[in-house]
Amino acid sequence: MNNIKNSTISWQDDTPYSEHFQDFYYNSDGGIEETLHVFVNPSKVAERYLQMDTESFCINETGFGTGLNFYCTLQAIQEAAKIEKHRPLHFFTTELFPLSVDDFIQAVARFPQYSAITEQICQQYPPAVKGFHRIILNQGSIYLTLIFDDSFSAYQQCLHKTDAWYLDGFSPAKNSQMWQPELFQQLARLSKTNETTLASFTSAGAVRRTLQEQGFKIQKLSGFGKKREMISGLYTAENQPVCSPKPWFDICPSCNNIKHVAVIGAGLAGCTTAEALVRRGIKVTIFDSATDICQSASGNLQGALYAKLPSKPTQSGEFHLTGLEYSLRLLNIYQCFDGETAQQCGLLQLATNAKEQLQQQDLLAQNCYAKEVVRWVDAAEATTLAGTKTPFSGLFFPRAGWVAPKLFCEKLIADANIQLQLNTDITQLTQLADEKWHLTANGGKVFEMDAVVVANANSAKLFPQLESVATKAIRGQVTHSQANAVPLETVVCGAGYISPATQGQYCFGASFNLHEQSLELQTSDQQTNIDNLHKVLPELAAQLEFSEQPRGKVALRCSTPDYLPMVGPAPIHDAFISQYKKLNKDKNWTFATDAAPNYSGLFINLGHGSKGLITCPLSAEYLASLLTNQPSPLPRDLSQAIHPARFIIKQLIRRAI
Numbered sequence: 001m002n003n004i005k006n007s008t009i010s011w012q013d014d015t016p017y018s019e020h021f022q023d024f025y026y027n028s029d030g031g032i033e034e035t036l037h038v039f040v041n042p043s044k045v046a047e048r049y050l051q052m053d054t055e056s057f058c059i060n061e062t063g064f065g066t067g068l069n070f071y072c073t074l075q076a077i078q079e080a081a082k083i084e085k086h087r088p089l090h091f092f093t094t095e096l097f098p099l100s101v102d103d104f105i106q107a108v109a110r111f112p113q114y115s116a117i118t119e120q121i122c123q124q125y126p127p128a129v130k131g132f133h134r135i136i137l138n139q140g141s142i143y144l145t146l147i148f149d150d151s152f153s154a155y156q157q158c159l160h161k162t163d164a165w166y167l168d169g170f171s172p173a174k175n176s177q178m179w180q181p182e183l184f185q186q187l188a189r190l191s192k193t194n195e196t197t198l199a200s201f202t203s204a205g206a207v208r209r210t211l212q213e214q215g216f217k218i219q220k221l222s223g224f225g226k227k228r229e230m231i232s233g234l235y236t237a238e239n240q241p242v243c244s245p246k247p248w249f250d251i252c253p254s255c256n257n258i259k260h261v262a263v264i265g266a267g268l269a270g271c272t273t274a275e276a277l278v279r280r281g282i283k284v285t286i287f288d289s290a291t292d293i294c295q296s297a298s299g300n301l302q303g304a305l306y307a308k309l310p311s312k313p314t315q316s317g318e319f320h321l322t323g324l325e326y327s328l329r330l331l332n333i334y335q336c337f338d339g340e341t342a343q344q345c346g347l348l349q350l351a352t353n354a355k356e357q358l359q360q361q362d363l364l365a366q367n368c369y370a371k372e373v374v375r376w377v378d379a380a381e382a383t384t385l386a387g388t389k390t391p392f393s394g395l396f397f398p399r400a401g402w403v404a405p406k407l408f409c410e411k412l413i414a415d416a417n418i419q420l421q422l423n424t425d426i427t428q429l430t431q432l433a434d435e436k437w438h439l440t441a442n443g444g445k446v447f448e449m450d451a452v453v454v455a456n457a458n459s460a461k462l463f464p465q466l467e468s469v470a471t472k473a474i475r476g477q478v479t480h481s482q483a484n485a486v487p488l489e490t491v492v493c494g495a496g497y498i499s500p501a502t503q504g505q506y507c508f509g510a511s512f513n514l515h516e517q518s519l520e521l522q523t524s525d526q527q528t529n530i531d532n533l534h535k536v537l538p539e540l541a542a543q544l545e546f547s548e549q550p551r552g553k554v555a556l557r558c559s560t561p562d563y564l565p566m567v568g569p570a571p572i573h574d575a576f577i578s579q580y581k582k583l584n585k586d587k588n589w590t591f592a593t594d595a596a597p598n599y600s601g602l603f604i605n606l607g608h609g610s611k612g613l614i615t616c617p618l619s620a621e622y623l624a625s626l627l628t629n630q631p632s633p634l635p636r637d638l639s640q641a642i643h644p645a646r647f648i649i650k651q652l653i654r655r656a657i
Helices: 031-043 045-051 068-080 101-108 112-124 151-156 181-189 205-213 268-278 315-333 354-366 379-386 405-412 457-462 523-536 538-543 573-579 612-627 636-641 646-653
Strands: 009-012 015-018 057-062 089-094 131-137 142-148 164-167 197-200 216-222 229-235 260-264 283-287 303-305 347-350 375-377 394-397 401-403 418-421 426-431 437-441 446-449 451-454 472-482 491-493 505-509 552-559 566-571 598-606
Touching (some): 015 101, 031 068, 031 197, 031 229, 045 057, 089 151, 101 112, 131 315, 181 205, 205 216, 205 229, 268 405, 268 418, 303 491, 315 636, 354 375, 354 394, 379 394, 426 598, 437 451, 451 612, 457 552, 457 598, 505 523, 573 646
Parallel strands (some): 057 089, 057 164, 089 142, 164 197, 260 283, 283 418, 347 491
Antiparallel strands (some): 131 142, 347 394, 375 394, 426 437, 437 446, 472 505, 472 552
């Protein structure tokens, strides 16, 4: 359940005050000095950052508040040495009651020295939506991951080991729900022996004792201002091996010293993957058999950018909404909202029958989503928003819009470290003894790579290593028409969808056909698209002209049985069956801690169906994190929900194989 609500604050002495916790967010007499004294200096983050020999440096925090700890940490590191682009700082932080963006702007306005970072954060700041929200700062040298959830639930979903803990938030007396042993167990689980530090403003005896029980060596230090004492600590216990209940989803670092990655497929999945890897200093070569990028399912003139929400939150709903928010951030970073590449014009999801009306009212009654995300409108307001008559009420998504996929991808891959190899059909993948990969192209040319990401949709099955992947092709046809009507002001979804005109024409549809694979435009599908448009926007449809010869585009979407993508290491199919065969007899069987049998250095990014605009960018960020052994932007349950091996495991449990 999405129980995230923005914090209600007041201002006292020009300092934000939480009405819920009846406490100030920071010391009005010296917020920066307090943060440096309590968290930054005892943790020695600047010195440790400079000395690190790992892929990234990570800090975990409880209680983001106004972000002051983050800002001060960043300033300390930047003063010690300029952050190099490819030695990223990861800062994870939780917040159950996040400030609204307006309150956040007002709170940090007191610290103009941080304005450059503040501006970037505000452009990417999420609404009150439960889950992980990754914000990319300074071209990828800094990753701020806001987790809108209680601290225990948030860190229970994390897998990365951190270098430092900032144990912050409102005091144990005012926020006792957070300061629980269960949270401290997660602190220990995510700590590195004799490496991970901890700092906190509180020296409460119960907190100290519980941390010590979890393996932290704690010392008292002089507090700040009127605060007599505070604590710092070092994790000194040996982490006990934990038997994973789902070992098939465990992802062990399988790639070391990755410098050059092959991405097969130049659609949305491939181009977003290339961008996420290059941002981390990895050289990428994209291979595609076509003459240009985005020639298959990613080649539509426009695509609707929104997440269709379930009445009650589900894993797929959380993934799609999180993905939408991440896509919006990436589109902002690359300045795509120019009316040509993309437009954040909002989207109407119309209820065209009684069943849909009930579903929408049920969604609203659950009160799971902020009005910034979705709200109900009657037919009159829907007509005003669309700029043309509609007889239906519906849901309005003010943050949604449309994207021209090819133009978006062109911006993403305009980097000197991305090489594009078009007219190149990779026909064979061969792993060498040193675990590098040979890619054999049509004509016999061979390319050697450190790792491979297969992102070529339905064609992935042509490789023997991937012939068993559970994808299916779904035919879709969109219709094009000259934009000679009153301009449409927002994206409209009913039986199909239509976006405001671009390049002088409307693009609408799309058909959905599981039983046919023809790539020829069909008159019957065009007529279905036209009929659907007449139903939801009769005035607009009546003004459009259509020829008997269909105009538009046909493509085969690549989808999966559960309509979530498959993203992660490529499983060795027969070895998975052999290793986990006992699931046939007992779905709760406890297995040894042997690593899951995945191909080393071979990953897949497939099955995005019609939702690639909201699933590809986030999936690419997740995949790039795996390849570079950096903290994941996804909670554990969502990474498992998109794991490529999930269908093999389901078949074993159902005794289907």
